[in-house]
Amino acid sequence: MRALTWTGMSPPPTMVAARTATPTMVTLRRINLRGDRVCVRATASSSAAVSGGGVAEAVELSEIGERSNKWKWKGEYSINYFVKSSPEEVTPASQTLLLVHGFGASIPHWRRNINALSKNHTVYAIDLLGFGDSEKPPGFSYTMESWAELILNFLEEVVQKPTILIGNSVGSLACVIAASESKQDLVKGLVLLNCAGGMNNKAVFDDWRIKLLMPLLLLIDFLLKQRGIASALFNRVKDRENLKNILTNVYGNKDNVDDTLVEIIAGPANSEGALDAFVSILTGPPGPNPIKLIPEITKPVLVLWGDQDGLTPLDGPVGKYFTSLPGQLPNFNLYVLEGVGHCPQDDRPDLVHDRLLPWLAQLSST
Template sequence: MGVAIAASTRLLISPRPPPPLRTLFHVAPHLGVVKQKERAPRRPIVSTTSLLGSSSFEIRKRCRTWQWRGHSINYLLHCPGGDGGDPSSSPPLLLVHGFGASIAHWRRNIGVLAEHYTVYAIDLLGFGASDKPAGFAYTMEVWAQLILDFLEEIVQKPTVLIGNSVGSLACVIAASESRQTLVRGLVLLNCAGGMNNKAIVDDWRIKLLLPLLWLVDFLLKQRGIASAVFERVKRRDNLRNILLSVYGNKESVDEDLVEIIKEPANDEGALDAFVSVVTGPPGPNPVQLMPGISLPVLVLWGDQDPFTPIDGPVGKYFYSLPSQLPNISLYILEGVGHCPHDDRPDLVHEKLLPWLACLPAS
């Protein structure tokens, strides 16, 4: 989700995050881009985890373990019909979270999607309940390979990948490297431009902060400083403030969400993952990858995202794609932040479900 990456910079200079950017723009209909014309009436957020259990705790209880290259990877399988359902009876989806998040971040989506699809969700190596090996060098390419191996070994059917933030980028990389038998579609929710902000060097906001980002990298490579910053980042009040700054719908920032982000940060190896991601190479750029992907792609973008704003380089690039590539559909979600699926799941499902229903049979 990028929460901890932003926090590592912000908390070195200020105890509270700045307010999110607001972006207003007009839609050119000929580009094939659609924006919510009017803000939908505010509907109460009802957690769809009632179809799984009462909370994200119930989601975690139903998770399984898969051994990947000597590491334990946490994943969820939920079929139509519940525990007794047949995974092969419906098309599969794989949900891939963003940085700092986990399977439970899809708490408001799994139940709805599982009414018609076999839903898999995975904790990337270094996050959630998956292993966090000490000293591991995390890269976007490692996560993409993890996704491809999971599809080949566990799902074993052509799958639609649905990702948020760096999870989206990992899905893009996986799709660009996969055989056509593994991936049948992509859904990108506020796709990241890289594993960290150093990838977006042509954004004036990043240019202004680049010396600070280099300083943060240097400081975080000092174990004592990194530990102090990480402890501050994962404080409940700081996490809540940061989440409030990146969610458009503040009602979605509940205690369950704060715990979803906070709990895995207490695991051994979580600090190493944090430092590795913040200071590591940003990885492949979606600008180079997207033209080579011919699969159907749905892009959903919250217009109040302060991490990858729609008027930034990554947002502008994805905004331009429907006019260049016929396989891509894009919807701008008004009043929505960096994590649309949890921020306003109703708006996401409104666009996602019809798109999934129209996909060609695999």
């Protein structure tokens, strides 16, 4: 996720089972039509649907912990990953998927999606270097390019099959970079959930809001490089009450912001190396511009965007660009999810599945 302060984090999911609720009624309202690619809004017909009706039972946190594996990236860095599939349902037409979380999150952020996706597909989920249970090496200079390289190496060495990359926020951007740099047939398609414009808010583009804040951003960079100041700020940010307030502002569905969600964020933030990762990511280069990379990608792309996202808003440069793509690029489909924040897969997994599962099925039939 885009990161100026910890408010940019892509939070992990609540750690309770998906609650039973009145089934979600979804209305698709056309908002833009160019050719045969349609940009539509997906909406819930009632507030009761927000509780998570139509969502597969979430994967238990204990299962993620017990079944996670370790892989040595470049023979040096320990990377945590999780795999799940339903062998009786997986067929030659099934897809292989890799889930890539956003800033501050980890594999459990996908717990509301893994069971729904693994019913018919093989699902991998990864903790990027510096997050979750993956290593947080001291002195490592985090960049978007390094995460993209990690993804491609993981596909080549571990997955070893053409894979659809599914990312949220900075995870989406890492997937875009990986797809644009893949020289082999490793990437079969992309699913982008509220794609970030950069690793941090120094990704200016033409957003007057960021340009106006640039002197402040540079001052924050300077202050964060002072160890004592950075440590004090980091401790304040990862305070559980502060985290809950931050997450409440990130999510459209406030019911999914609970104490367990907060703990999932706070846990990895208290591990060794987390402070160094935090500072490096916030003060490092923003990375490649997704607007420049997208035209290079010819694989099928599905874009889902929560319209209540204050971090990568629809009326910002990145949001405007993505909503302009249907009809311009034949490999693109985009859906705007009403009442949804920066992390659609956990905020409203039902709306995400309503669009994602048919798209995967259609891809399997072609």
